[in-house]
Amino acid sequence: MPxxxxxxxxxxxxxxxxxxxxxxxxxxxxxxxxFRRTDFRSIAQIKTRNTPILITDxxxxxxxxxxxxxxxxxxxxLKTALRSNNLRWYRESPPGEHTTLFIDKNPAAFAKxxxxxxxxxxxxxxxxxxxxxxxxxELFRRYFDIETPFAKKETRKTEFPDAAAxxxxxxxxxxxxxxxMCIAQDKAWKDFCxxxxxxxxxxxxxxxxxxxxxxxxxxxxxxxxxxxxxxxGQEDFEQEVRNAIIDRLTYVDFEVEADCAVxxxxxxxxxxxxxxxxxxxxAPTVLAADEDKVTFSIEVDIKATFEALLSFSVWxxxxxxxxGMGSQWAERVEEVTMYLTIVADRDASxxxxxxxxxxxxxxxxxxxxxxxxxxxxxxDDE
Numbered sequence: 001m002p003x004x005x006x007x008x009x010x011x012x013x014x015x016x017x018x019x020x021x022x023x024x025x026x027x028x029x030x031x032x033x034x035f036r037r038t039d040f041r042s043i044a045q046i047k048t049r050n051t052p053i054l055i056t057d058x059x060x061x062x063x064x065x066x067x068x069x070x071x072x073x074x075x076x077x078l079k080t081a082l083r084s085n086n087l088r089w090y091r092e093s094p095p096g097e098h099t100t101l102f103i104d105k106n107p108a109a110f111a112k113x114x115x116x117x118x119x120x121x122x123x124x125x126x127x128x129x130x131x132x133x134x135x136x137x138e139l140f141r142r143y144f145d146i147e148t149p150f151a152k153k154e155t156r157k158t159e160f161p162d163a164a165a166x167x168x169x170x171x172x173x174x175x176x177x178x179x180x181m182c183i184a185q186d187k188a189w190k191d192f193c194x195x196x197x198x199x200x201x202x203x204x205x206x207x208x209x210x211x212x213x214x215x216x217x218x219x220x221x222x223x224x225x226x227x228x229x230x231x232x233g234q235e236d237f238e239q240e241v242r243n244a245i246i247d248r249l250t251y252v253d254f255e256v257e258a259d260c261a262v263x264x265x266x267x268x269x270x271x272x273x274x275x276x277x278x279x280x281x282x283a284p285t286v287l288a289a290d291e292d293k294v295t296f297s298i299e300v301d302i303k304a305t306f307e308a309l310l311s312f313s314v315w316x317x318x319x320x321x322x323x324g325m326g327s328q329w330a331e332r333v334e335e336v337t338m339y340l341t342i343v344a345d346r347d348a349s350x351x352x353x354x355x356x357x358x359x360x361x362x363x364x365x366x367x368x369x370x371x372x373x374x375x376x377x378x379x380d381d382e
Contacts (some may be wrong), residue, residue, distance in 0.1 A: 024184030171197035
């Protein structure tokens with residue numbers, strides 16, 4: 001159906017017009033393919049509001065496949081690094097090393113176990129697209145008529161899993177004469193939902209969870225906690241936040257942007273926290289709540305020092321290859337946004353009693369500005 005405003009969604013939830021909530025693979029990918037993340041598992045609050053959480057079997061397979069590929073890639077990279085290290089250092093791998101490092105684990109079995117645990121933890125239900133009434137005939141009709149979610153492009157064959165999932169969800173909603181909330185970023189999903197009378201698209205997950213919190217009057221449960229945080233004096237909590245941000249920065253996985261007179265490859269090497277800019281703290285979004293605890297997300301900017309190694313090269317048109325021109329370190333102080341998920345006691349009368357503080361691994365970019373590849377060259381240098 002046409003995009004609903006936040007207020008319209010809250011009313012629909014309150015009136016019981018949402019038959020179920022579902023997620024697309026893009027939600028899983030946006031959570032760094034981590035079924036264990038607190039903010040991802042907060043979707044369980046929807047089930048506690050008597051709204052089923054549905055995952056179609058094709059989307060379940062896609063999510064498991066994405067995790068399996070990443071798990072296999074990390075195994076391969078670790079195996080290669082160990083082999084190179086052993087050769088360079090004339091080292092023999094100790095017995096059982098591959099088992100200890102999970103190199104011998106089956107990535108497919110790992111992905112399925114993670115998914116099954118997630119489904120059990122949040123109370124989700126996996127439904128089969130094969131059970132969709134007239135699903136196959138409608139699927140092929142849309143494909144040959146080039147009707148959403150199939151696009152006018154050569155790659156439209158790749159849309160079959162999404163199409164099967166969406167038709168299954170639409171049939172589910174039609175049967176109950178209600179709506180299914182689809183948490184998805186994929187354009188095909190959004191386009192399909194806009195033309196459906198029974199599906200409504202929402203993204204990101206935090207926004208969807210926030211509408212449920214507002215509908216059930218939980219939206220202000222974290223306000224007192226954030227107020228105390230702003231006022232200061234919550235030393236243990238503030239140190240936990242600082243530690244979580246420092247841990248996030250140790251991954252040194254930021255993207256490097258720079259201006260340079262020659263081609264270069266950049267490798268991020270270090271990131272050190274300078275300060276948390278409290279004036280940038282946003283309002284909290286409640287993701288889940290029970291009688292004792294509240295889980296909420298919040299954003300805050302930090303100032304940090306970032307370092308990167310830039311390796312320069314030029315193209316040799318004769319030998320048709322890149323020729324290395326040396327490298328140098330670059331340093332930049334930059335402000336970036338951190339995305340936090342916090343679990344704390346609802347009762348803050350005796351200060352913030354926190355249970356967990358985590359920082360999203362959402363990627364960010366650091367602009368190093370102009371980097372001179374030859375900073376020591378002067379007019380008299382040859």
